[in-house]
Amino acid sequence: MNYSIIIYILGWIMNVEAVCMLVPGITALIYREKSGIAFLITILACLAIGVPLVSRKPSKKAFYAREGLVTTALSWIVLSIVGAVPFVLSGAIPDPIDAFFEIVSGFTTTGSSILSDPTQMPYCINIWRCFSHWIGGMGVLVFILTLLPLAGGYHMNLMKAESPGPSVGKLLPKVQSTAKILYKIYIALTVALIILLVLGGMPLYDSLCAAFGTAGTGGFGIKPDSMGSYSLYIQIVITIFMILFGVNFNVYFLLLTRKFSQALKSEEVRCYFFVIIASALMITFNVRHLFDNVWEALQQAFFQVGSIITTTGYATTDFNQWPAVSRTILVLLTFCGACAGSTGGGIKISRLLLLAKSVRKELHLYLHPNAVKKIKMDGKAVSHEVMRATNIYMIVYLMIMAASIFIISFDEFDLVTNFTAVVTTLNNVGPGLSLIGPTGNFGIFSPLSKLVLSFDMLAGRLELFPILILFLRETWKKF
Amino acid sequence: MNYSIIIYILGWIMNVEAVCMLVPGITALIYREKSGIAFLITILACLAIGVPLVSRKPSKKAFYAREGLVTTALSWIVLSIVGAVPFVLSGAIPDPIDAFFEIVSGFTTTGSSILSDPTQMPYCINIWRCFSHWIGGMGVLVFILTLLPLAGGYHMNLMKAESPGPSVGKLLPKVQSTAKILYKIYIALTVALIILLVLGGMPLYDSLCAAFGTAGTGGFGIKPDSMGSYSLYIQIVITIFMILFGVNFNVYFLLLTRKFSQALKSEEVRCYFFVIIASALMITFNVRHLFDNVWEALQQAFFQVGSIITTTGYATTDFNQWPAVSRTILVLLTFCGACAGSTGGGIKISRLLLLAKSVRKELHLYLHPNAVKKIKMDGKAVSHEVMRATNIYMIVYLMIMAASIFIISFDEFDLVTNFTAVVTTLNNVGPGLSLIGPTGNFGIFSPLSKLVLSFDMLAGRLELFPILILFLRETWKKF
Ligand SMILES: [K+]
Ligand SMILES: [K+]
Numbered sequence A, B: 001m002n003y004s005i006i007i008y009i010l011g012w013i014m015n016v017e018a019v020c021m022l023v024p025g026i027t028a029l030i031y032r033e034k035s036g037i038a039f040l041i042t043i044l045a046c047l048a049i050g051v052p053l054v055s056r057k058p059s060k061k062a063f064y065a066r067e068g069l070v071t072t073a074l075s076w077i078v079l080s081i082v083g084a085v086p087f088v089l090s091g092a093i094p095d096p097i098d099a100f101f102e103i104v105s106g107f108t109t110t111g112s113s114i115l116s117d118p119t120q121m122p123y124c125i126n127i128w129r130c131f132s133h134w135i136g137g138m139g140v141l142v143f144i145l146t147l148l149p150l151a152g153g154y155h156m157n158l159m160k161a162e163s164p165g166p167s168v169g170k171l172l173p174k175v176q177s178t179a180k181i182l183y184k185i186y187i188a189l190t191v192a193l194i195i196l197l198v199l200g201g202m203p204l205y206d207s208l209c210a211a212f213g214t215a216g217t218g219g220f221g222i223k224p225d226s227m228g229s230y231s232l233y234i235q236i237v238i239t240i241f242m243i244l245f246g247v248n249f250n251v252y253f254l255l256l257t258r259k260f261s262q263a264l265k266s267e268e269v270r271c272y273f274f275v276i277i278a279s280a281l282m283i284t285f286n287v288r289h290l291f292d293n294v295w296e297a298l299q300q301a302f303f304q305v306g307s308i309i310t311t312t313g314y315a316t317t318d319f320n321q322w323p324a325v326s327r328t329i330l331v332l333l334t335f336c337g338a339c340a341g342s343t344g345g346g347i348k349i350s351r352l353l354l355l356a357k358s359v360r361k362e363l364h365l366y367l368h369p370n371a372v373k374k375i376k377m378d379g380k381a382v383s384h385e386v387m388r389a390t391n392i393y394m395i396v397y398l399m400i401m402a403a404s405i406f407i408i409s410f411d412e413f414d415l416v417t418n419f420t421a422v423v424t425t426l427n428n429v430g431p432g433l434s435l436i437g438p439t440g441n442f443g444i445f446s447p448l449s450k451l452v453l454s455f456d457m458l459a460g461r462l463e464l465f466p467i468l469i470l471f472l473r474e475t476w477k478k479f
Helices: A003-020 A022-031 A036-054 A065-090 A096-107 A123-138 A140-147 A155-162 A175-199 A204-215 A232-245 A249-256 A260-265 A267-290 A294-309 A324-336 A349-367 A384-411 A415-426 A447-461 A465-469 B003-020 B022-031 B036-054 B065-090 B096-107 B123-138 B140-147 B155-162 B175-199 B204-215 B232-245 B249-256 B260-265 B267-290 B294-309 B324-336 B349-367 B384-411 B415-426 B447-461 B465-469
Strands: none
Touching: A003 A022, A003 A036, A003 A065, A003 A140, A022 A036, A022 A123, A036 A065, A036 A123, A065 A096, A065 A123, A065 A140, A065 A447, A065 A465, A065 B349, A096 A123, A096 A447, A123 A140, A123 A175, A123 A204, A140 A175, A175 A204, A175 A232, A175 A249, A204 A232, A232 A294, A249 A260, A260 A267, A267 A294, A267 A324, A267 A349, A294 A324, A324 A415, A324 B384, A324 B415, A349 A384, A349 B065, A349 B384, A349 B465, A384 A415, A384 A447, A384 A465, A384 B324, A384 B349, A384 B384, A415 A447, A415 B324, A415 B415, A447 A465, A465 B349, B003 B022, B003 B036, B003 B065, B003 B140, B022 B036, B022 B123, B036 B065, B036 B123, B065 B096, B065 B123, B065 B140, B065 B447, B065 B465, B096 B123, B096 B447, B123 B140, B123 B175, B123 B204, B140 B175, B175 B204, B175 B232, B175 B249, B204 B232, B232 B294, B249 B260, B260 B267, B267 B294, B267 B324, B267 B349, B294 B324, B324 B415, B349 B384, B384 B415, B384 B447, B384 B465, B415 B447, B447 B465
16 A cells, blocks of 8 residues: 555645635634634644645655545545534534534535534534535545646546546546646636626625535535525526536536537436436426416426435425425435536436446347347447446445445434435435434434444445445555 | 247146136135135136147247246236136125236235235135235246146246246256256145144144245235234244245255255355344344343244245234334345245345345455456356346346336325335335335225236246336337
8 A cells, every 4th residue: 555645645635625724714704703713723733734744745656546545535534524623623513423424414515414503603614514515526636636746647546436427538638637627617617606696686605605505516505494595596596507517527528629519419418407307397297286386386396306316405495295206206316316527426327327228238138139239328339347337336335325224223213214314325415304304404313323324425425435445454455 | 929839838827727726716615605606717717718728739839038038927917817807706806906916916925915904805715815825936837837748948948037036056957857846845845834833723724824825925914913813833833934935945955965065055045044043133132122031032033034034024013113223124134035046035145145246346356456356156156147137137126116116106105105015016025114014005006006016026026027028119029
């Protein structure tokens, strides 16, 4: 194991996080909140540890997939531990495990909260919660790597581990420049959203929080009714941007470089929009009697569908009151998730497409045992390795789900609470049903369960393997 | 498509079913029940259609995998339609869809019932319900093929489609003689169980019903409290035999032929017993305060674990009152299922073992990208085809589950009812939770939902593909 480079990168994580904490720090200054001191102390402590760690370049250059996975997992854990410190120091969330859960939920863009009433929190604490979505959404590790002057082929190893979906399209030969363009798109979309929200009369502070939560598909609420009390205009803007942030960012890249036909050909994105429109129309038809007119039903249906399929988790209405068909559609969309290469969680459309295609191929093989048929995606044959990785993903996904449900059942809550708690965290969605529904929160769980659910959030965000591999004894063996 | 052979086999299905209906017919004679006339009419109608159909041998000999799958699926559907007729004719279950659901539940050894009170049924009706478990458990099609004087290599194609689990071990070169030995074991175990139950003071009629339900891992109750009112001795005998019928029958064959070491080496069976013992001990510890002493808790835990893991579905206590940990273990065991090559349903231990091994291999590959590692089972390398089939099975399983939950959600029941209804039918378990729990029944569902759940029961019993392929247009095309 190449510890020197791991420690070097972890040092950078601390430095970058210190810079990120300027956002809540400045917020505290503006609102003259005492909690700002907690951020100041954390920033100084981070720099005191981080700066010496990055002062000299790592000696050993060899860096394999194993190191890539371990570094990714450790980066997110360090990021979370450091990010939880201001919660504890300021007394906003005094319990360290609660604070850890809350910030893991932030960075993994899950949005499940242990807070019973987030409106009671200081401004600087709430903007840190929301800003953590934005940081987590862009993948902090890849961000650091685009800035680091490290040469060699190992960037790809890290990026593969952190980025969502079955495959990272190589947009440009150089990973660093690819990543830089993706970040520019991410930042541009976020700024556009902030401007549109402010123009719609949303206070700047609210606009920032909502934009960070939307861009990262996070969904932490700063109001008791999530997005329910905002104007129709703002709800529609949020709907559109949630759906936009669920699109594979490679498509934006293709659009930017005027490769329109290639962008339009993306099977995943076409399927994504088809699922959104079909689901929203079915729900509209199903709930039309609950609203004054069909347009209101349509708008509410699109908001909820966009929020759930992108795993954002905002709500404008209590959809637990909706008929079973609509609720079932929303529950199924929870598993579905958005496109690979977006900030959303879940299983991802491209994975589901690959799985559906492999089933079709298998049924075809049953009928024509000697036929030769390749699975294709966007016109290109899918390699055996990608198919195997997709299958293994599904199996590991189910295993983590079963094991997590079993462990948290020791808290003796009902099965719906346990099941939806695991599903919502593993898919990085946020809200659950029963005791963790709109009126409840995750504070009810025992410390052990909170750690298990934190594990699930990290596993979900990092595509299962990096965080799983951390717990294998074999990983830490010399070879 | 070789229709001549398909029709020939369907003719045999009708004839064999006519013979099987002698059991309820004779029961009706003994108890002097008028419902017996319904069985008499059905028997005569069956023979009137079946005998001409089998009177001449099929002309075309070619018989491929496609025909094998279609024949298997159609056989079970014909079997069920014919089996439902006496329910309707006798007026015991006047609605044809209800009657179809009930008998599909019987033949697929599921045991979910639309009856609110089975104790109100005539003796002949109840013994037909239970006897259908026994017929379904042994796989009626394979049974017919062991008797038919058809030459050629196509027996295996059919048997593969009907028999549970990822692979049928070829015990002997000739499939017919293999099957004959398996049936002898099945019958011998059933007879032994009947004798032990009668010796324990259970009435002969009850013993027959209980033995048929246990052997087929079916679980239809003829008492309102399932097995709760029988003596401790009877409960223990049922526990042992449920677990025995969940063992891969190949192991009994090996034991019969004195290949003890090979029998003991079976990873699946060892894992099966390990899961049973571990689950029962955990539950005992978890529920010990609910019982007078730890032995009673142990006995109850073993009964429930044996009933659920073998997907029998009998109960001796209302385990909905048990703590969440115990309930969670039982729910997870529902998915687990018994061994391949047994009469039980569910995903099967061997499949889960294969999946766990493939995950271990994949994690190993992450750490040692150049390592070459084969997945082994019982010391033998598992072929790529078996692994792929196992993966595809899991994906199709999840897809059928999602689609079924969506369709039955139109009945507007709660999510727990819908989810457990699909899970319990797809895994051939029987009881569900909420509205279809111990005090409810499946009569609440709409006709469409009953057909969907019947589809799920058949799909679960026939390992998904035969019944799925029936709905593909491609299957019915000429080529
Ligand atoms: K979320
Ligand atoms: K059953």
